[in-house]
Amino acid sequence: MAKSKPTPFHHGDLKRVLFDVALSRLDEHGAGGVTIRAVAKAAGVSHGAPVNHYRDRRALLTAIAKAQFDTLLNEIDTKLAAIDHDHGSRIEIFANVMMDFGFRYPHRYRLLWSADLVDHADAELLSVMDKIYDQLCTGVTKGAPGREFDKDTYAVAFWAMVHGYVDLRLSGMFEPLNDSISGAPRGDAIIDMFKKLLA
């Protein structure tokens, strides 16, 4: 029999625990609540322990962001693969996945675009973001062939609109609860409009 204890080191897989605790704190208290010391405390280790697994706070948050992009990539991938060939609503999948994620996990979504908290020059992060963009482009070309606008313009405009809508709503604008701007349309109305413009 080999080792019955799968924990290779002192604590075991502290790295994973730190990640989970940090993600939980992100959802609850926002990125500001993800402090090295608080995460270490919740993980039951001293404040100096995390440095062995995450160089600094930024590295921890970057790891979380990367995992979220991975999740988004997989979700879009799965739903894209399940759809009929040359179905017209491929871009809708992209939009729905992004919006669902943004409204379900607002703090995670905000973190994705926080240049001060996340290292957007991280190679792995860039790679995942690239793949998501490629997925969108696939949706664009297959969904709306022969348009007068080039692929990139269309893809960027669409992503910008989806992102902008989520981000503005997370800022409190267009919020159903916020009556400052009444009659704000819902996300599907926005997408619907964009789709009709292309039809």
Added chain:
Amino acid sequence: MAKSKPTPFHHGDLKRVLFDVALSRLDEHGAGGVTIRAVAKAAGVSHGAPVNHYRDRRALLTAIAKAQFDTLLNEIDTKLAAIDHDHGSRIEIFANVMMDFGFRYPHRYRLLWSADLVDHADAELLSVMDKIYDQLCTGVTKGAPGREFDKDTYAVAFWAMVHGYVDLRLSGMFEPLNDSISGAPRGDAIIDMFKKLLA
């Protein structure tokens, strides 16, 4: 002759100095560089002085955000007033003002939508944002009359697209310097596309 000394109190107009210093630090170091203590130091007062003029850090940043929205409102107002009646490119003014501001003052633009740093429930802030939204709606109705989409859907979609494009670029995406996504279109190409879709 009245009082030759216009400084009514100890320091004079510390409130304005604090504001200016904070804005300058925002542009240079981002919102993270706008600390009460650093601002107080740069203003030449003790770290406890600012509380008499700004309740806390959030209040200071909210004041700055409000001033930026005021600037945007005025800029749009001026350019809208100078344009021909029922000119088709009224929405373009909105987009150009927003994008110019965002790319010129990235940290200011980011601050506008930072719910953790700015009190978006502030009545004055809401009022200015409302007015900007109304300006956009004016541009929408006068620029593209008789469309099949309701005014709010159109306005929100357009603002979302403009905001999303600026915000994504400030995150490092679509950056000309960042070659991860090549061939990213420029802002005017996005607006141009949106306009043509409506023509």
Added chain:
DNA sequence: AACTTTATATTGACACTGTCTATATAATTG
């Protein structure tokens, strides 16, 4: 003018934060 009240500024304290150092211990390697 003198007194009171208010506005403003200073100072010190407290509980946090990230990050660095030195130290200790566990796990692995030779």
Added chain:
DNA sequence: CAATTATATAGACAGTGTCAATATAAAGTT
């Protein structure tokens, strides 16, 4: 078993926001 590496601890330092106590300047009141 010895040496090396990986991991965890504890302490320190310079910051941070915010609060309380104190001091002073200005304005209001009598």
